[in-house]
Amino acid sequence: MKKMQRIALIGGTHGNELSGIYLVKKWLAQQTLKQWDTLDITARIVNPRACEQSVRYIETDLNREFGVGLDDMDKTGYEALLAKKINIEFGPKGNSPYEFLIDLHNTTSNMGACLMLQRKNAFTVLLGGYVKHRMPHANIYFQDNVPEEKQNFLLTVAQQGVTVEVGPQPNSVLQQETLGLMEEMTKHILDFVELCNSGTALEIPDEYDAFQYSENLHLPVNENGQREGLVSSLVDQKDFQPIEPGQVVMETFAGEKITWQGDYTAYPLFINEAAYHTSHSAMTLSKKIVMSCQDYK
Structure with missing residues (x-):
């Protein structure tokens, strides 16, 4: 597999999903990202206004603004413009220098710790196996068959991306168990990337x-x-x-x-x-x- 060096860790795509917001804040404050010192990780809270107001979005859902209209200059709403800014920083989509993006989300549904994968390739399939082996209670979910016109998520800006979706957690609430599950899964994901880059043999089941x-x-x-x-x-x-x-x-x-x-x-x-x-x-x-x-x- 191709080595992955530049990685984006994103929280606050939705401003009322607090686990991702506070995980990014915590890891930046505690310099946790130094654990993966061979990786170039950029951690960012991407919708600060929505986070300040603790709402999902200000005008439109930011996580639906990365589709065919991303380059439409006539779209001038807050999140539409924010998406263009994010696309400049982490993209451009289709030609991004970022090999990998992790988008952190909460759900009010009882989904536990769920790793959501947009593609089926060696990286994502083996990543799913690596996480499942270490978190047997986690759910691995593939949505590579979602129509291309609906692939309008923020994670599509990078060359590859995954979503860490953890719940149930009410909007605008932070819960220790949910934050812990998100932190555990995200650590496993970054460990996997670093191990792959080093050529270390991976402990992965034959199937899952x-x-x-x-x-x-x-x-x-x-x-x-x-x-x-x-x-x-x-x-x-x-x-x-x-x-x-x-x-x-x-x-x-x-x-x-x-x-x-x-x-x-x-x-x-x-x-x-x-x-x-x-x-x-x-x-x-x-x-x-x-x-x-x-x-x-």
Whole structure:
């Protein structure tokens, strides 16, 4: 694998997700990044105004501003301009000198410690195995099959990027357990990069369980776009637990049960995510997969 030297560690993409913000602050104050002295790591809180106000964003979601409109000079909103600035500092997208970017996020959903990977290649597959071996409770999630036009996340600025997504944690709240999980996973990621660069033999299983994005489920709404139901208590807070075809996943306010109509066993995540209220998203669905590290070594 290609050596990775320049690395960006990003917190505060969303200003009310405090674990990433405070992990960056903590590591800068304690000079923790010196643990990986062979790596050139830049740590940054990228949306300071949103962080100051403890809101997800000021005008638009910064983590959706890195798509096809990134170079559109007619887009002049706060986060749109901020994305252009970030693209100059860490990009440009498609030709970035940064080999790797780690974006730190919290979710209100009960996802535990989740490593989200945008691609399937030797680096990401082996990284997933390395983290899973050291954090058996972690969830490894691939979304390399998300359509290219929706690959508009901040991490796409660098040559490769991953998201550390940890929850459940309420917005604008900092919790010791959640911060600890984020810190543990991020340390493992940086250890992996340093070991790969040095050519050290990696202790990685031959295979591991992971999850693959499949589709999204939305809450029922009426013709005026008003919600008419909610996520069933049978599913709520049970991220990455299987749901079978015909199983109840939502319920209308009138008491009608809404069942999963798919033809496969699904594993939901981002269940009842607070940030997705405007899109009426109920949950994202994934399929369980087995990743073979042997195929990528």
